[in-house]
Amino acid sequence: MAMYDDGCRGKAWIGGAVTGLLVMLLLLTMGHQSFAAALFLGLVVFLLFGALLVWLFCDGRDPGLGVPRALSTPVAAPAPVTPAADLPTPAPVEAEQPKAEAPKAEAPAAVAPEAPAPKAAPVAASDATGEGRKPAGLPGPRNGQADDLKKIEGIGPKLEERLHRWGVFHFDQIAGWGPEEIAFADAAMPRFKGRCTRDKWVAQAKIIVDEGLEAFLERAKTNDY
Numbered sequence: 001m002a003m004y005d006d007g008c009r010g011k012a013w014i015g016g017a018v019t020g021l022l023v024m025l026l027l028l029t030m031g032h033q034s035f036a037a038a039l040f041l042g043l044v045v046f047l048l049f050g051a052l053l054v055w056l057f058c059d060g061r062d063p064g065l066g067v068p069r070a071l072s073t074p075v076a077a078p079a080p081v082t083p084a085a086d087l088p089t090p091a092p093v094e095a096e097q098p099k100a101e102a103p104k105a106e107a108p109a110a111v112a113p114e115a116p117a118p119k120a121a122p123v124a125a126s127d128a129t130g131e132g133r134k135p136a137g138l139p140g141p142r143n144g145q146a147d148d149l150k151k152i153e154g155i156g157p158k159l160e161e162r163l164h165r166w167g168v169f170h171f172d173q174i175a176g177w178g179p180e181e182i183a184f185a186d187a188a189m190p191r192f193k194g195r196c197t198r199d200k201w202v203a204q205a206k207i208i209v210d211e212g213l214e215a216f217l218e219r220a221k222t223n224d225y
Helices: 002-029 035-057 157-165 171-175 179-188 201-211 213-220
Strands: none
Touching: 002 035, 171 201, 179 201, 201 213
């Protein structure tokens, strides 16, 4: 074993020396390196390549087969398996027949109670004008989401708040106002009397309802109401 390892290592280091010498000669002739630099790089190649050859071909090898010793270790034979014929056969289990269930009577479908009709918002004392008719309002915005009434020119945060007090939360409500509702809105806006007619709230709301908000905003650039 020792003689094999020594012979293998010797050949590996000789191979490394030959490779290092070739590298040194190439650097001197073609690489135009100095003799000291070429000698140093040749020694580095000799050490690295020789060590690589020793690791690949000499360490852990079986001398007779040239393969790693771990692969030449005999593997223990597997234990004999008892034939299936020698095992006792379990007795078959009879499957239970499912019992027929009596049909269940279906429960009567529950009838959902009808939702109460929305009540009109009460008229505040400060909103009573004696002119026209207060618009019909809702107790709250549909689906809990009110329209942004400030998109209509002439309606700011204060006037939007007043419209909410009337129960007006959506564009289609304003679009459905008639002359009496318009007269009420004109008279019920403090410091903004006549604002509904002057700014054409109803016409703007109808454009939003019929053509959509994007078309309205485009027309609003030129006050095309």
